[in-house]
Amino acid sequence: MRFSEIWTTALRSILKNKRRSILTMLGIIIGIAAVVTILAIGDGFSNWVTKSITSNKSGKVETQIVYMPNDTANTSAQPFNERDLTLVRQVKGIARVKQSSSDSDYAQLTLPVKNKTKSVLVHYTKGKSSKVIAGRRLTAMDNEIGNQVAVIDASLAKSLFGGTTNALHHGITIDDQLYEIVGVRSSVASSVNFTDAMSGQIPTNITIPRKVHQYYTRSERTGDLLTLSLTKGAKASHVNKQVLHILKTQGSMRSQGEYQSNDPTAQADTFGKVLNAITYFVSAVAGISLFIAGIGVMNMMYISVAERTTEIGIRRAMGARQQDIRLQFLLESATLTILGGFIGYGLGVLLALGVSALPVMPFKASFSFGGFALAFGVSTAVGLVFGVMPANAASRKDLIEIIR
Amino acid sequence: MLIELKSVNKYYQNGAQNFHVLRDINLAIDRGEFLSIMGPSGAGKTSLINLIGFIDRQYKGEYLFNGDSYQKASDNTLARIRNRSVGFVFQNFKLIGNNTILENVELPLLYGGMTKRAAKPVVEQALIRVGLSNSSQKIPSELSGGQQQRVAIARALVHQPKFIIADEPTGALDTKTSAEIMQIFRDLNRNEGATIVLVTHDPQVSLYGDRLIKILDGAITADEEVTQHALL
Numbered sequence: 001m002r003f004s005e006i007w008t009t010a011l012r013s014i015l016k017n018k019r020r021s022i023l024t025m026l027g028i029i030i031g032i033a034a035v036v037t038i039l040a041i042g043d044g045f046s047n048w049v050t051k052s053i054t055s056n057k058s059g060k061v062e063t064q065i066v067y068m069p070n071d072t073a074n075t076s077a078q079p080f081n082e083r084d085l086t087l088v089r090q091v092k093g094i095a096r097v098k099q100s101s102s103d104s105d106y107a108q109l110t111l112p113v114k115n116k117t118k119s120v121l122v123h124y125t126k127g128k129s130s131k132v133i134a135g136r137r138l139t140a141m142d143n144e145i146g147n148q149v150a151v152i153d154a155s156l157a158k159s160l161f162g163g164t165t166n167a168l169h170h171g172i173t174i175d176d177q178l179y180e181i182v183g184v185r186s187s188v189a190s191s192v193n194f195t196d197a198m199s200g201q202i203p204t205n206i207t208i209p210r211k212v213h214q215y216y217t218r219s220e221r222t223g224d225l226l227t228l229s230l231t232k233g234a235k236a237s238h239v240n241k242q243v244l245h246i247l248k249t250q251g252s253m254r255s256q257g258e259y260q261s262n263d264p265t266a267q268a269d270t271f272g273k274v275l276n277a278i279t280y281f282v283s284a285v286a287g288i289s290l291f292i293a294g295i296g297v298m299n300m301m302y303i304s305v306a307e308r309t310t311e312i313g314i315r316r317a318m319g320a321r322q323q324d325i326r327l328q329f330l331l332e333s334a335t336l337t338i339l340g341g342f343i344g345y346g347l348g349v350l351l352a353l354g355v356s357a358l359p360v361m362p363f364k365a366s367f368s369f370g371g372f373a374l375a376f377g378v379s380t381a382v383g384l385v386f387g388v389m390p391a392n393a394a395s396r397k398d399l400i401e402i403i404r
Numbered sequence: 405m406l407i408e409l410k411s412v413n414k415y416y417q418n419g420a421q422n423f424h425v426l427r428d429i430n431l432a433i434d435r436g437e438f439l440s441i442m443g444p445s446g447a448g449k450t451s452l453i454n455l456i457g458f459i460d461r462q463y464k465g466e467y468l469f470n471g472d473s474y475q476k477a478s479d480n481t482l483a484r485i486r487n488r489s490v491g492f493v494f495q496n497f498k499l500i501g502n503n504t505i506l507e508n509v510e511l512p513l514l515y516g517g518m519t520k521r522a523a524k525p526v527v528e529q530a531l532i533r534v535g536l537s538n539s540s541q542k543i544p545s546e547l548s549g550g551q552q553q554r555v556a557i558a559r560a561l562v563h564q565p566k567f568i569i570a571d572e573p574t575g576a577l578d579t580k581t582s583a584e585i586m587q588i589f590r591d592l593n594r595n596e597g598a599t600i601v602l603v604t605h606d607p608q609v610s611l612y613g614d615r616l617i618k619i620l621d622g623a624i625t626a627d628e629e630v631t632q633h634a635l636l
Contacts, residue, residue, distance in 0.1 A: 001514045001515050001517075002514070002517070002519060005514050005519075005520055008520075012502070012503075013502065016502050310498065311500045311502075313498070314498050314499075314500060314511070315511065315515070316483070316486075317457075317459065317486060317492050317498075318486070318487065318492075318511040318512045318515055318559070319483050319484065319486050319487020319488070319512055319515035319516065320483060320515050321479065321480045321483040321484075322479055322480075322483075323480075324483075324515065399459050399460075400454060400459055400460050403454070403459055403494075403498075
């Protein structure tokens with residue numbers, strides 16, 4: 001008999017016993033749905049991680065190594081010399097090394113205000129400061145010629161000097177240096193977030209010329225930052241570890257300071273580990289569910305074979321070979337589990353969409369062909385593996401015994 | 405000769421007891437014959453036709469079909485020979501209850517490699533021959549016993565087998581229906597030259613055939629022409 005005809009027979013026999021078939025499929029449905037859900041969420045997560053740590057257009061992951069000199073260090077020495085760079089370039093997984101400075105435009109400082117300390121956000125600007133409500137703005141000229149001047153915000157002016165105009169031409173001490181207040185800007189909300197400040201020009205409590213600050217604090221850290229572009233597939237944490245090890249043992253400035261790494265993927269790695277653990281757990285539960293479902297399928301197939309002994313006999317008498325009978329029952333069991341697999345896949349997709357719609361989730365679930373293929377493959381395999389024994393039993397039935 | 409049995413013996417092991425089911429059977433059946441095998445229950449009728457119908461090959465002696473022995477043939481070969489050469493009609497119809505009449509009757513054709521599409525007109529034709537047109541989409545339980553047996557006959561002849569084996573085809577039917585069913589067999593034999601081997605324990609039924617074999621305790625006791633045919 002042709003394959004398609006046998007399949008039609010199998011499908012009908014499943015539909016004939018709808019309730020029994022659905023109950024048998026339940027385990028498959030649950031198992032597949034669980035796997036599909038966790039896979040979709042896992043894929044969505046890794047997409048999100050890749051996207052968020054490769055904000056540069058090349059799509060490559062970047063990580064950073066920074067050199068922090070000790071207090072006693074000779075700051076005029078170069079943090080990284082040519083030999084250091086060559087050593088770092090030789091580490092596997094690094095595509096490109098870029099040297100730059102780590103100086104930040106912003107800093108969070110504490111300031112004594114009326115016997116208390118207050119945390120303030122300072123902006124070291126090279127150009128203009130934002131609009132003022134009294135006095136004048138800072139200009140690029142202030143930076144160039146090194147005017148020791150500052151612009152503060154209204155609330156700070158009020159708490160230090162009792163009013164905005166009172167503050168003008170008073171001094172303010174920042175990093176042990178006195179700056180003349182030349183302007184007062186509008187009040188800045190008290191809860192200024194440091195990380196928000198990193199993302200762009202945000203209002204700060206104090207603005208001073210950058211060069212002046214650098215001159216006094218001698219924090220001219222030129223070239224103390226290495227940005228490493230990783231090759232595809234290289235793991236940032238692993239590369240960082242290797243680079244740090246090389247620099248700590250062979251770096252030119254190792255005796256006068258410390259090397260630190262800044263791994264943008266570290267946080268994602270932690271989350272990824274948790275997600276991995278969940279994935280393993282769900283997979284184990286799904287595996288057990290699929291195994292029990294498989295036994296259920298086997299049981300149902302044995303019952304089906306027993307119920308249809310006469311049918312088997314009739315088919316054999318009409319010319320069915322043993323392999324025809326075996327194929328018929330095997331297809332029946334596989335069709336049952338594949339059907340369960342499809343339902344489970346659909347359920348898993350819905351579940352994953354539901355989970356990613358939750359407000360706490362920072363990313364969307366992602367569906368790949370791989371997930372579908374896995375659901376299809378696993379459900380087919382369960383059907384075939386657990387259907388073989390009943391199908392063989394059906395094909396080996398003695399024709400003389402059943403034709404009576 | 406279509407079928408030739410030469411000193412066939414069959415033993416049947418049941419626990420410690422050894423039954424001698426068929427004793428030295430010698431039988432030849434030619435094409436176009438309508439043979440009735442009659443005997444009481446347990447005489448060995450079913451064993452004999454199982455052997456002839458390639459269902460059982462555990463026997464001693466020789467069974468030649470068209471001059472060939474299939475005693476040592478593989479299961480696949482036997483399945484093929486059953487599919488091409490034998491049509492079975494059973495006492496309790498043995499239709500697949502979940503399937504429609506069409507699906508029941510097309511089975512021998514499908515196992516012979518035909519597609520469903522190609523089989524359909526052939527099946528319809530066979531159903532017309534047994535007087536059951538327009539019922540191919542029904543399921544067996546919607547039909548009466550006599551109609552179900554007609555379906556079984558259609559199934560037995562749809563693939564044009566070399567011979568038809570009918571094992572007590574009227575055993576589950578009333579007298580009137582029995583007569584109708586037997587009439588179909590006789591028409592098949594007379595009009596189309598079908599070879600029919602009929603098993604019965606009803607003397608009345610055996611009168612439809614041309615030749616009557618009586619079997620008792622596994623041995624053939626009589627082999628005679630039927631002279632007094634049943635009334636048409």
